[in-house]
Amino acid sequence: xxxxxxxxxxxxxxxxxxxxxxxxxxxxxxxxxxxxxxxxxxxxxxxxxxxxxxxxxxxxxxxxxxxxxxxxxxxxxxxxxxxxxxxxxxxxxxxxxxxxxxxxxxxxxxxxxxxxxxxxxxxxxxxxxxxxxxxxxxxxxxxxxxxxxxxxxxxxxxxxxxxxxxxxxxxxxxxxxxxxxxxxxxxxxxxxxxxxxxxxxxxxxxxxxxxxxxxxxxxxxxxxxxxxxxxxxxxxxxxxxxxxxxxxxxxxxxxxxxxxxxxxxxxxxxxxxxxxxxxxxxxxxxxxxxxxxxxxxxxxxxxxxxxxxxxxxxxxxxxxxxxxxxxxxxxxxxxxxxxxxxxxxxxxxxxxxxxxxxxxxxxxxxxxxxxxxxxxxxxxxxxxxxxxxxxxxxxxxxxxxxxxxxxxxxxxxxxxxxxxxxxxxxxxxxxxxx
Amino acid sequence: xxxxxxxxxxxxxxxxxxxxxxxxxxxxxxxxxxxxxxxxxxxxxxxxxxxxxxxxxxxxxxxxxxxxxxxxxxxxxxxxxxxxxxxxxxxxxxxxxxxxxxxxxxxxxxxxxxxxxxxxxxxxxxxxxxxxxxxxxxxxxxxxxxxxxxxxxxxxxxxxxxxxxxxxxxxxxxxxxxxxxxxxxxxxxxxxxxxxxxxxxxxxxxxxxxxxxxxxxxxxxxxxxxxxxxxxxxxxxxxxxxxxxxxxxxxxxxxxxxxxxxxxxxxxxxxxxxxxxxxxxxxxxxxxxxxxxxxxxxxxxxxxxxxxxxxxxxxxxxxxxxxxxxxxxxxxxxxxxxxxxxxxxxxxxxxxxxxxxxxxxxxxxxxxxxxxxxxxxxxxxxxxxxxxxxxxxxxxxxxxxxxxxxxxxxxxxxxxxxxxxxxxxxxxxxxxxx
Numbered sequence: 037x038x039x040x041x042x043x044x045x046x047x048x049x050x051x052x053x054x055x056x057x058x059x060x061x062x063x064x065x066x067x068x069x070x071x072x073x074x075x076x077x078x079x080x081x082x083x084x085x086x087x088x089x090x091x092x093x094x095x096x097x098x099x100x101x102x103x104x105x106x107x108x109x110x111x112x113x114x115x116x117x118x119x120x121x122x123x124x125x126x127x128x129x130x131x132x133x134x135x136x137x138x139x140x141x142x143x144x145x146x147x148x149x150x151x152x153x154x155x156x157x158x159x160x161x162x163x164x165x166x167x168x169x170x171x172x173x174x175x176x177x178x179x180x181x182x183x184x185x186x187x188x189x190x191x192x193x194x195x196x197x198x199x200x201x202x203x204x205x206x207x208x209x210x211x212x213x214x215x216x217x218x219x220x221x222x223x224x225x226x227x228x229x230x231x232x233x234x235x236x237x238x239x240x241x242x243x244x245x246x247x248x249x250x251x252x253x254x255x256x257x258x259x260x261x262x263x264x265x266x267x268x269x270x271x272x273x274x275x276x277x278x279x280x281x282x283x284x285x286x287x288x289x290x291x292x293x294x295x296x297x298x299x300x301x302x303x304x305x306x307x308x309x310x311x312x313x314x315x316x317x318x319x320x321x322x323x324x325x326x327x328x329x330x331x332x333x334x335x336x337x338x339x340x341x342x343x344x345x346x347x348x349x350x351x352x353x354x355x356x357x358x359x360x361x362x363x364x365x366x367x368x369x370x371x372x373x374x375x376x377x378x379x380x381x382x383x384x385x386x387x388x389x390x391x392x393x394x395x396x397x398x399x400x401x402x403x404x405x406x407x408x409x410x411x412x413x414x415x416x417x418x419x420x421x422x423x424x425x426x427x428x429x430x431x432x433x434x435x436x437x438x439x440x441x442x443x444x445x446x447x448x449x450x451x452x453x454x455x456x457x458x459x460x461x462x463x464x465x466x467x468x469x470x
Numbered sequence: 471x472x473x474x475x476x477x478x479x480x481x482x483x484x485x486x487x488x489x490x491x492x493x494x495x496x497x498x499x500x501x502x503x504x505x506x507x508x509x510x511x512x513x514x515x516x517x518x519x520x521x522x523x524x525x526x527x528x529x530x531x532x533x534x535x536x537x538x539x540x541x542x543x544x545x546x547x548x549x550x551x552x553x554x555x556x557x558x559x560x561x562x563x564x565x566x567x568x569x570x571x572x573x574x575x576x577x578x579x580x581x582x583x584x585x586x587x588x589x590x591x592x593x594x595x596x597x598x599x600x601x602x603x604x605x606x607x608x609x610x611x612x613x614x615x616x617x618x619x620x621x622x623x624x625x626x627x628x629x630x631x632x633x634x635x636x637x638x639x640x641x642x643x644x645x646x647x648x649x650x651x652x653x654x655x656x657x658x659x660x661x662x663x664x665x666x667x668x669x670x671x672x673x674x675x676x677x678x679x680x681x682x683x684x685x686x687x688x689x690x691x692x693x694x695x696x697x698x699x700x701x702x703x704x705x706x707x708x709x710x711x712x713x714x715x716x717x718x719x720x721x722x723x724x725x726x727x728x729x730x731x732x733x734x735x736x737x738x739x740x741x742x743x744x745x746x747x748x749x750x751x752x753x754x755x756x757x758x759x760x761x762x763x764x765x766x767x768x769x770x771x772x773x774x775x776x777x778x779x780x781x782x783x784x785x786x787x788x789x790x791x792x793x794x795x796x797x798x799x800x801x802x803x804x805x806x807x808x809x810x811x812x813x814x815x816x817x818x819x820x821x822x823x824x825x826x827x828x829x830x831x832x833x834x835x836x837x838x839x840x841x842x843x844x845x846x847x848x849x850x851x852x853x854x855x856x857x858x859x860x861x862x863x864x865x866x867x868x869x870x871x872x873x874x875x876x877x878x879x880x881x882x883x884x885x886x887x888x889x890x891x892x893x894x895x896x897x898x899x900x901x902x903x904x
Contacts, residue, residue, distance in 0.1 A: 037471065039473070039626060039627055039628075039630070040627050041627065042627040042628065067626075067627070071619060071652065072649050072651045072683075072685065073651045073652055073657060074651055074685070075690050077690055077691060077692060078687060078690060111692040112692065114691075117651075117657070119651075119656075119657065120625070120626055120652050121626045121655055150685070150686075150687040150688045150689040150690070150724075150725025150726070150734075151723050151724065151726055151731075152726070153728060153729045153731070154727065154728075157689065191554070192473060192474050192501075192554055192555045193474050193475065193476040193501070193628060194473075194476065194627060194628055196471075215505070217506045217507045217508055217551075218505065219554070221555055222553070223507060223551070223553065251584070251585070253508065253509065254584045255512070255582055255584040255591065256509050256511055256512060257511060257548075258511060258546065289585050290585065291584030291585055292585055292586070292587060293588065294587060295587045295589075297585075297587070300584075
């Protein structure tokens with residue numbers, strides 16, 4: 037099942053409308069702003085103001101219960117309703133549609149109410165919000181994915197798992213990344229019915245399961261460290277679960293033993309013991325290169341050495357784009373009471389890993405988590421230099437998944453809006469050189 | 471299915487704990503504040519501060535996946551997890567528990583994270599919120615119900631229908647009131663599967679369906695009024711739906727023809743044509759006495775005359791407690807830019823209907839919609855004089871449903887919190903004189 041977004045203007049479904057190859061307008065979805073549903077014949081128009089441009093209330097088309105109406109047709113209708121649990125789609129004629137990016141939307145819905153005194157029976161609902169137009173994915177090797185991590189706090193409160201699929205599909209991405217110990221109810225035994233429903237969603241929304249987040253919690257037990265055998269059990273359990281759900285890679289997050297995030301020494305044995313299974317299942321194990329560990333660092337080098345030493349095809353790097361950050365996240369800096377980057381503790385300082393380092397490890401890189409924190413109304417990312425990263429990936433001919441990992445503020449619905457902004461930005465930067 | 475509340479401290483589930491007839495503490499439910507689920511052995515205590523009183527982190531008990539643990543048991547556990555979609559119940563020892571009403575809660579959850587550098591691996595989640603302790607329903611004739619209207623905006627966004635049932639049952643009410651054209655998916659044909667699921671929820675949560683909101687939209691068709699025959703069709707459709715779902719009354723909201731909310735003249739014929747069916751189904755038709763129409767008013771009098779003329783048992787009054795309001799709703803007054811009650815348009819002015827008028831019509835009153843707008847942290851209702859209403863009902867020996875109808879601001883989760891406050895207030899005012 038899906039649920040609706042609380043804001044009356046739904047973020048999902050905001051798009052340009054293409055007819056016969058031409059963009060003829062745009063459309064968006066509205067939750068019924070009233071406390072009851074009712075006959076559509078009592079709707080009396082919607083005035084839309086987009087980026088300050090007013091569209092008179094008789095022009096937009098209404099799509100309700102799968103049928104599309106002009107205002108006159110709506111008034112004359114006898115067998116269609118606007119239910120509380122069914123959004124209306126409003127289609128606004130506007131040749132050329134809207135530009136890629138964020139748009140301010142205001143609307144007034146007019147509704148005749150029989151139980152209001154006649155002079156005021158044509159009541160108004162004033163609505164305001166914004167939406168993000170996301171362009172189609174350009175040709176090239178880059179494939180677009182979203183991690184459920186982006187929707188932390190929303191999932192299980194204002195989003196069902198089906199909403200996650202619906203949001204990702206709606207913005208034109210084709211991959212879904214999940215957290216094993218997060219999105220699998222009853223983990224590690226989600227049960228046959230849930231697994232069936234998972235495959236049903238994959239088929240219905242046409243998404244490809246990509247990467248499966250796994251944790252090797254080396255301090256799981258109080259008083260002693262996890263053994264290599266226990267660690268391998270954990271990883272192998274996740275490899276099997278991932279395979280069963282159709283994922284092609286597993287990211288094990290190993291416990292660490294230092295400020296530099298040196299992984300616990302069992303990591304190498306855990307991976308070695310699991311490589312045959314990974315090969316059997318054809319699932320790639322991907323340790324994550326994550327701030328504060330840069331690419332030019334002994335930890336990353338050990339992973340590369342391991343790849344070269346074993347010659348395996350089932351152990352590769354996962355790059356988190358937080359390592360390319362050029363500015364500290366404001367909330368972190370503010371909480372430390374400093375504007376001076378030198379005063380920020382090293383783990384929170386922007387690493388500014390150069391593109392040349394990325395180019396070097398791209399041949400060993402299986403997956404990219406497109407970590408970000410905030411993209412503003414002009415589609416500027418305040419922290420991550422996509423204008424360098426995207427061309428670098430295209431120039432190198434890298435083909436793989438870019439998976440949105442929103443890590444900014446967790447107000448409800450914010451991650452959903454920010455992911456749309458990120459895809460609008462990244463796709464705009466692509467030159468189709470891949 | 472149910473979903474979780476976005477605030478980490480869940481409003482539902484906040485209660486005193488009774489053991490062997492003594493109140494030994496209180497408990498509340500927490501959504502996992504982390505972005506992943508994990509082994510419960512990595513939890514490292516929770517410090518709770520309630521109304522400023524600190525309870526050390528090793529004292530509260532944790533209930534996870536149906537089993538209850540001390541902190542030491544939790545640390546030693548190997549087969550229990552705190553999943554993202556499963557709340558934890560925290561039980562805090564405190565002889566005597568908490569008083570009825572609103573309490574400030576702060577908490578710090580401690581979690582060992584293997585992938586944080588060891589010196590900071592015991593991480594903290596600081597949580598703050600509030601909860602409402604609702605006392606049991608006192609003996610007497612008054613029965614406690616909640617209308618889904620209270621949760622407008624929440625239903626279908628942050629609440630499923632099952633959450634509505636769960637919230638109502640959790641606060642110890644026993645009745646549920648719904649809006650037909652609001653809460654029935656596919657209205658007027660919700661389908662057999664949905665009807666089955668409705669009866670399943672009624673049984674599971676032990677609630678009694680009470681009143682079913684219906685609308686006779688006299689201006690449904692553009693250009694002409696509804697005929698009495700069409701109006702009767704609408705009402706009879708709702709009577710049948712209500713009966714099928716177990717409801718015992720239907721409130722038809724007729725269109726009006728004046729500022730005084732005179733109902734459209736078809737009302738009498740619509741009711742007359744439907745009375746036999748109502749008697750057959752044993753469902754009471756209840757027109758609503760709603761501000762700005764007081765009790766001493768020709769409209770109300772015509773309803774009473776109709777009851778006395780027909781001698782029917784299946785047409786009775788529904789009183790909306792907004793008619794007893796003693797203060798204007800601040801938001802309405804503010805939007806009018808005035809503090810002077812005389813400047814407020816009549817329909818928004820508090821009616822201050824006296825209790826003597828209520829006493830007069832109580833014998834004809836089937837149902838009371840306990841309309842309210844805001845109850846503050848001290849359980850004071852800013853607008854409705856419950857201190858007069860509740861004793862009046864008890865003294866008159868009225869027995870029937872008081873159904874919460876929250877009509878204040880519609881921020882997510884606010885109605886849910888306010889309904890708990892209202893039940894705490896109303897039950898505190900009862901003297902058990904009924």
